[in-house]
Amino acid sequence: MANVSVAAEWQLLYNRYYRKPEIYQMRWKHVDLSRNKVACASFGGPIAVIRDDSKIVQLYAESALRKLRIFNSAGVLLSETVWKHPGGRLIGMSWSDDQTLISIVQDGTIYRYNIHAELIQPNVTMGKECFEQNVVECVFWGNGVVCLTEGGQLFCISDFKTMKPYKLADVPGLTDDDMLQPTCLAVREPQYTMSGNVEVLVAVGDEIYVVDEDEAQSIRFDEPSVEDSEMQNDDNGNLIGPVQKMIVSPNGKFLTLFTHDGRVVVVGMESKQIAIDYSCESALPPQQMAWCGMDSVLLYWDEDLMMVGPLGDPVHYFYDEPVILIPECDGVRILSNTSLEFLQRVPDSTESIFKIGSTSPAALLYDALDHFDRRSAKADENLRLIRSSLSEAVESCIDAAGHEFDVNRQRALLRAASYGQAFSSNFQRDRVQETCRTLRVLNAVRDPDIGIPLSIQQYKLLTPVVLISRLINAHSHFLALRISEYLGMNKEVVIMHWACAKITASASTPDAHLLEILLDKLQLCRGISYAAVATHADNCGRRKLAAMLVEHEPRSTKQVPLLLSIGEEDTALVKATESGDTDLVYLVIFHIWQKRPPLEFFAMIQGRVLARDLFVAYARCHKQEFLKDFFLSTGQIHEVAFLLWKESWDMGKNPMASKGSPLHGPRIKLIEKASNLFSQTKEHTFEVKAAEEHAKLLRIQHELEASTKQAIFVDSSINDTIRTCIVLRNNRAAAKVKSEFKVSDKRWYWLKTFALATIKDWEALEKFSKEKRPPTGFRPFVEACIDADEKAEALKYIPKLSDLVERGEAYARIGMAKEAADAAAQANDGGELLERFRKTFSQNAIFDTLKMPFQGVS
């Protein structure tokens, strides 16, 4: 019998049932919708209420100052504030998609509030023209608004995030001298238009114009009946005539018009086809008009709410108090002073179960459970009847449960579903679970204290993520956290928002205590960004708390930049160094470098080995002068000396500077300067000497270049200089260089023999060998000759080699195997040498024989 009572509450519009369950008894007291301007957010969002200053109302025991109050959908006061803005009357007020309350006053100023009735800075204005002309009307959509001025101009903000107003095209007749007044406005949202820009529909006189930024075009609609269209076409006017009210359907495809002669007309925006044309009893325009889903249109006059569908007689509901229609994607919420109802088409699944006399499988299943509970055998009979379509029946029960607001009925339907499921083998079992899960969430947020009466369809469209962000915006963190956990979503968003909100709200809590409270919760979520919370703390002016929080951030890449931004440079440097990530250290270095005077900067990095070394590496490449300053200020004089010395080389490399002696002056000066600096330290005697000699060498090389007129000396080594001299047969110069640099005899012999061999001056070489007994022995002579491939010359010196092993090897190298063997035999080393000779000689032979057969193949 329960079934009957359910369907008894339904109304039939042609062939479709509608129901209008009460969701809340409003918790508020003394709120009279007729005295107030009211803005209700869709998706069960908050309700903003403020006394309507365009009406004359009686004040009871209340202040003359107006208050903006924000309630949840169940009428629980969330927040309130006194409204004392200048700028004239409040023209329009609406909630944006992200639940910001947008209110526009006469002079075009926009005041924005969050759900806590806190004014969001800065205030924006619709522009100069609005200020001068006054706004008379505005139409909102989820993410924008269009304003009409007294001068008949239209202005638009198409994105509340950027808040950039712009002017739309002028509408003919409005701005001309005849100064017609538009009868009504409607907006087609950007997401539904071809151009992707917002389109404003303006009814002026007989015409309806579609206005965008560039132009205003009038549109016409076809009459439904063919017979009278011919004659009416002749008068060339709009067939529908002046329009008193219009609204666009939720999907942007249809337009509902209320005409001057009391007709409700629904036309397609693209097709221009008329879908509904219903004549009302009176031509008085309704106070409110709204789409109910996509199926019917609601019109509201005082005490009478009429629902019109494409076919059949309209349904009337009567109210003895004012109501406000709140369109949703799948119905309309009806708010009155005392209650909130949800008018929706009865879902197919619900209809199939509860329709009076329904014998659908779902209805039978639901009935079967009833019998089962009453231990009636009829339960089995029912099941038998629907065996073949059991899974369909289960599905319907689950679906119907989802659409219910009443918890008991949800439970009954779900029980029926799981009862049927037990007999059905091929049903996806997680469907019941999933619906249970969803319903738990929905029931939780529908609780009057939270007051978000979402239907399952709205919930799916809104998505859990957005629901959670709405909950945390309303500071229902705990519920948001539980829902996130329950749905297996990332808790980070919730905890993060909570932490930030907590910091904002706890201005008087001491840092240490607040930190404790925060850490307690932040630890719930691994990988949460402590740095982000710390940034917020810093923005709230709690630098010390920020420093304490950032200490807990494990990711140095996040920690270090934040430390820098809160001025904790020292800690930043320590943390960056610890991380081992040199890139971070550089980040800190550059930051300090930019902010501090050089000396302070130097002092800071001098003690930090890694920072100092990295700075030096960078400066060596890019800022050499600055590097010198650094070394000087930190007393590393020898490093400056090295830099100067290096500069002298760079100068030498520069082809412009390397030719011609006058330009060598600066190079030598640099080297001498370097040498001076080296000598100021104790540990660099080696460098002092080297630098001195280098300068001396350069001078001598200049002189040599001048005297020989050949630019081949500069920047060669001492050895090479001597060699060049010998090659040029300038023995005096060679000897001079030798004595200047105290070149040892041994080195001299090696040098000279090889130099003479390169110019093949064998005569001179022999003479040289006889000058005195060579301090090196005769090895240099032998090697020089062998290298030059002069066996005959080599043979002059080989016998003079005192070491027998050496002698043997030398013979071997010029291919005199027998002499080599003889020498080796004389050498007293246990035949080792002899063995080696055999090996090398035989090995080479092996390779040659091996390669032969393959020559052709490869």
Place this chain on the structure above:
Amino acid sequence: MAQIPNLENAPLNLKSIREKSQRELVNLLKDIRGTKCLVIDPKLSGSVSLIIQTSTLKELGLELRHLSEEPVQTECTKVVYLVRSQLSFMKHIASHIQNDISKAIQRDYYVYFVPRRSVACEKILEQEKVHNLVTVKEFPLYMVPLDEDVISFELELSEKDCLVDGDVSSLWHVAKAIHELEFSFGVIPKVRAKGKGSVRVADILNRMQVEEPVNTNDVGRPEVDTLILLDREVDMVTPMCTQLTYEGLLNEFLHISNGAVEVDSSVMGSQQEGKKMKVPLNSSIFDAWNRNCDFLGLDKHTVVDKLFKETRDLNFEVVVQVLRQKATTMKEDYTEINSVRLFCRSLPLGSLVFAVEVMTQTVSELKDFVKKLNSLPEMTRHIHLAQHLTTFTSKQSFLSQLDMEQTLVEAESYDICFEYIEELIHKQEPLTKVLRLLVLFSITNSGTELLHSYGFEHVNVLNNLEKAGLLKKQEFKSNWQTVKRTLKLIVEDTDTSRPVDIAYVYSGYAPLSIRLVQQAIHSGWRPIEDILKLLPGPHLETKRSGFPSSPSVDSLHGASNGVADGRRSVVLVVFIGGVTFAEISALRFLASKEGVAYDLIIATTKIINGATLIETFMDKQG
């Protein structure tokens, strides 16, 4: 034509790492529509060629250029710089852009940093006022697999940066690369480190695990169970010695770069004189092969040079013998077949039956032979290379060099060495060669003469080497004797053809680095702590776990040491500052010994030898 190394039999799935890098690079380049000019820093181009084929890059509509000071010559309006984040490159890029501006050429510039953006580099671009003109992105190439068991981080300057300049960026890079490996193969539970850098890497690695944890549920049980980190600084002796393995010698004399050596084509038996040619080593791909592969639709990289795989780690002396043996058998086979053929031809018709019988007998042999013939190109190639090497190794100077090294390592009679080095200086032998010995010798008395011979610009090298602690001016007491004795670094009577100890790679000297690794694997640091204290830098031995909520690693593994479940455990040995081929050979030798239950993966900042290592210490300033 660097070859992409074959990674089929790697103990870890290194291929997936390479493929990831490939994808990342291709996607980065695809992001820019149309034709573009890719300007790549020369060293990096070598690394990139090991992960992706040049032809693939060209298919993306790229013109390839090397980065230098010279402005880029191209018609393209889009120029992409692919560079390592080194400060010196930024000036080139800035000057290129400024040059374009001065000539009123309009182009889009992209700078892709490898492996990541760098504040310091971008600072330079900012100061040169070009930062707003470039799109900056990163190509996170932290490592390049060189071989089945070798990974390189391609940080050739790591040792010098750390020791001389105190720039430890490379340590972060190494840690990051290991952490990347952990994302694929799990958190490595056991860590052993020796040396300042190594201990720091272990520390950074732990930090990374805290900051950006490897989710153990994603990767499952760790595939690598021990990580051994070793600073090059700990053992500077080994790289200064001449490597005596085949691959090591090839590197010493011919310088292996990106898996190939460049030689005069006459060396390889070609008639064209004076032309250079590149000879690939780790894979055997000849043009003919390539064509066949294309034709057959085979994957080109699957052809492995088996002969090289067999010989690379052997002492060169032995390689010559092996080659001789193989060639001789082949030659015999070859003549045999030939003679059968001739024999058949000479037979009268009636005896054909008999001939067929002979033939069927030899058919299987013939097949074998044909199979062997496939390896013929490899055979000839290595015979050519080996002969080329003997021209160096048979030289007296080479032998005395070895003598000296041996004497120094054995730490006997320094006087001879001193004289020898002095003579090298007099003869103006290559500076790196002298410095190698000097570092072994570690004295600077002969510094002055060095500058006389080679020029004063080299004062910086000496300064750098001294800063790095490789050369010491003052007398100091060396621990070498103790270390050498305790760790048995000198192994007498090494039979290089049947080695029993790693010492074969240096013909009698067991590299200190590998001895340490050997200890670390087998018994950990504890038994040799006294010795470790004599070597530079701290040491560390820890256990980590990436399983905060699951049973500890130990209980998972038990005392199995990885064999109980039939799975060989993997040990990752990381050398910070470079490793030589001979050391790699020694490690392979360790892992190949019977009864060893682990595979080794070697990771290094760069493959080095004494010369290349010393070169990094030479500022190119003179």
